[in-house]
Amino acid sequence: MKIYVDYDDCLCETAMAFTRIADRLFGKKVPNEKVRFFSLQESFELNDEEYKELMEYGHRPEVLMAYKETPGAARTLNAWIDQGHEVYIITGRPYTSYEASRRWLDEHGLTRIRMYCLDKYGRHPSAAESDYNMTLEEYYRLKFDVAIEDSPLAFRFFDHLPEMKVLVFDRPWNRADRLPGSNYTRCTDWDTINEIVDTLAASDRM
Numbered sequence: 001m002k003i004y005v006d007y008d009d010c011l012c013e014t015a016m017a018f019t020r021i022a023d024r025l026f027g028k029k030v031p032n033e034k035v036r037f038f039s040l041q042e043s044f045e046l047n048d049e050e051y052k053e054l055m056e057y058g059h060r061p062e063v064l065m066a067y068k069e070t071p072g073a074a075r076t077l078n079a080w081i082d083q084g085h086e087v088y089i090i091t092g093r094p095y096t097s098y099e100a101s102r103r104w105l106d107e108h109g110l111t112r113i114r115m116y117c118l119d120k121y122g123r124h125p126s127a128a129e130s131d132y133n134m135t136l137e138e139y140y141r142l143k144f145d146v147a148i149e150d151s152p153l154a155f156r157f158f159d160h161l162p163e164m165k166v167l168v169f170d171r172p173w174n175r176a177d178r179l180p181g182s183n184y185t186r187c188t189d190w191d192t193i194n195e196i197v198d199t200l201a202a203s204d205r206m
Helices: 014-026 040-044 048-058 073-082 095-107 136-140 152-158 190-205
Strands: 002-005 086-091 114-118 146-149 165-169 184-187
Touching: 014 040, 014 048, 040 048, 073 086, 073 190, 095 114, 146 152, 146 190, 165 190, 184 190
Parallel strands: 002 086, 002 146, 086 114, 146 165, 165 184
Antiparallel strands: none
């Protein structure tokens, strides 16, 4: 199977790291379970300048490298690759963070996995051409069987694949959103995600 995996808050605990950064920079004390909006500007009640500073700080290479792995993520992805699945990490991170993001993957044992930067949220539309930048046109030419995603704002990128199984990584900022269809399933951890993927793979082999 061909599997799409989002990076932040699926592979690593990005929002948790940003809660500490927002506290350090602006004295905003918002625990991870109270991050109610995918927009960190809204969740932390920041003005435009503060939000810009937050994002610049949070994407520094040394800061990105310190993000904690979501338990079970690397183990699961490596098992899928061993089983012959094609796994793509497609992130909305800016292309300028690619090198540090790639190094984080390598240091967590994900050396075999492919990673692409896709401008999901209109944050870096002028990204330079490279082997790791993916345009929307290139993305829509790909077909996936499964997607793992936490952001409700990214769900629209799955509309062209109505039969694809979307596994929504349960996070505080997506709990108030109604899932778009019966092909969406909320999952609380990587063990649950792996069980579903194993079941789907077994069904395909029958």
